[in-house]
Amino acid sequence: MAHDDHKPGFFKRWFMSTNHKDIGTLYIILSIIAAIIGGAMSWYIRLELMEPGIQYIDDFQFYNVLVTAHGFLMVFFVVMPAMIGGFGNWFVPLMIGAPDMAFPRLNNISFWLLAAALILLVIAGLTGGGPGTGWTVYPPLSSAEYHPGPAVDLGILSLHLAGASSILGAANFITTILNMRAPGMTIHRMPLFVWAILVTAFLLLLALPVLAGALTMLLTDRNFGTSFFIVEGGGDPLLWQHLFWFFGHPEVYIIILPAFGIISQIVSTFSKKPIFGYLGMAYAMCAIGVVGFVVWAHHMYMTGLDVDTRAYFTAATLVIAVPTGVKIFSWLATMWGGSIDFKTPMLYAFGFIWLFVVGGVTGVTLANAGMDTVFHDTYFVVAHFHYVMAIAAIFAMFGGFYYWIGKMCGRQYNEGLAKIQFWIFFIGVNVLFFPQHFSGMAGMPRRIPDYPDAYAGWNYVSSIGAFITMAGTFLFLWIAYRTVTSGEKIGANPWGEGATTLEWTVDSPAPFHTHEVLPDMTGKAPAE
């Protein structure tokens, strides 16, 4: 019995929150704000690249800052907050039958550290020339000699805060998931979204301290006379790349694993079937997490690594295709024999699988060190990682939003409008990114503000795609606004028999306090 649903006043509720649902909402709002800024940057870049020659951005340092900030914002302030902070906070406790996160105050600190990090990043972009280093921040370009002024330092501090936020959040999720599951919900009965967040949290906990160490070394190189990465002082620029990618490669799985989790829930719900090969799905994610830590140097094939080293990283990278293949086939097998309702979240799940398969096979291409001489640093790489990681993650986020918004605000989105939004966005991103495979194979490098005239055609198409995507984004914002303010009120479970996880057993919107009496999951099937 919920005896007390009293909510604190506005300031106390939103600025001093210890409630996982409110903190989740804050994360989602932060993610949307960052997405609008990061999206605007990408549209401005595509506007400049629509035609050869310089049209809008004649300050090339500013162009590099746009490229850099777009990457940082989308990775650290859009996808991670929405997936882990937003949906993770909201639905992990609901799905495992816990009343809240294990450390509610830590949860609050995690969020506000991230908000501070976002502000620092914006200040970094507006300081001096801004950080024009790319999101990879390779020294010597990021050293004090080639990037004097405080912009890069502010960027480093921003990432430090974002990293601390994620590490604290990860500790919180691991503790919650390992200790606060409802009676009878064994590890092997957790919903796959919870599995995904658990694996992601371990990746965060292991990868981000390495980034923090590398960033600190860069900071002392820049300000306190050390020379970890400075050749003249006996340092090595490649050391940075090893440390950065030891974090950076797991980071891409940090982004995509929660997406796997969301897609699994959606596919199961709308096929009205339990997940096919549940254990295989869970352990495929674990395998991806483990292998993700031993493939980092495939980002460094062109740095002059020894040929045997490159041979190892080629082989190790190809291995990742096996567990990701298991995921794809298991989703398809879950749909097989199902009775599928093509609601918007399911459309996004289909879209996700398409994007992930296309981006996956180009990933197999890029895994081959021997071929990297024609692919490294070209638009082919840009196309690859936007397909497999960036846009695929955005699809999972849209899918997750439509899937869970009813639970979060108690009102349902407009199905017709949402389907239109899906089709606009789906067409937009494919028109945007597919031609970039062609530009890349023809030899067009990344991160350039102008290009040889031969690349004009596909760049024009790509920019058209960007503007279609922009329309889809604004339509989404409108749908979200209309849903929250005047959507149709719904009950506990709007999706029917397929929605078997615990979040659908509580009211919509989920009350301020949930699972005050722990649900007994003894004897239930996995993920039910």
Added chain:
Amino acid sequence: MGDMLKRLSVFVLTLMAGAMVLGGEVMAQQYRSEPWQMGFQEPRSPSAERIFAFHDMLLVIEAAIVIFVLGIMTYIIVKFNSKANPTPSKTSHNTLLEVVWTIVPIIILVVIAVPSLKLLYFTDRTYDPELTIKVTGNQWYWTYEYPDNNDIEFDSVYVPDDELEEGQPRMLSVDSPLVLPVDTNIRILLASNDVIHNFAMPALGLKLDTTPGRANETWVSINDEGTYYGMCSELCGVNHGFMPVQIEAVSKEAFNEWLVSAEEEFGSNDSRSDEVVKFAAALGQ
């Protein structure tokens, strides 16, 4: 001023060399990407030929996988929508199927990995170099050196749009291109004077970072005479987009003639060649 003269004369010499070979008939053939190009540029080195052949094989496998998945998705959409199939099955396990979809990808990956690793070792380096050149990256131009040939050394700088001459493609042209002979195993040593750059030539399957404090090595053998165009392929600061690579590939005879005049113009008789020997020795050659 002296520098500019130097560059100008390299350019003139290059043109002369080209003209000699072609009997002054036509401009040298240009190898670069074309409008609406959807694939690679024509391969014009043994490495590039093998890379492109391997990619052709890989593309067939990958296209088959994508079509296979799309086919299954289409079948699911038609057969298993809630109208066509109102009662969902409850099947959630099939051990044989799960084993198959784990093993088959492994087999496909082995099929890919074997030729991939052979390719990697082929493209790595030449053990029988007939010519060694050194490429140094600078913000934002390249320095080319010919240590075997009296230390010829010159800079190769981007030609801005308003200084382009007839026949020079925009964004890709330099004042003094790297001149290389065809059908020759050329060892390329790479270094940088400031930040990380990347020396890249798509049609030759050539690409490697120039990193301060490191000596990198790769190789090329060029099949066809002509002018090759590439661009710096590692973000190196404000003018990263504006440090193209241009290679002038000429016959061995024309190259030797070019060397004679270039040595006079840019050669030096000091002992710098010792440094380059040490540089190569540091690579374990």
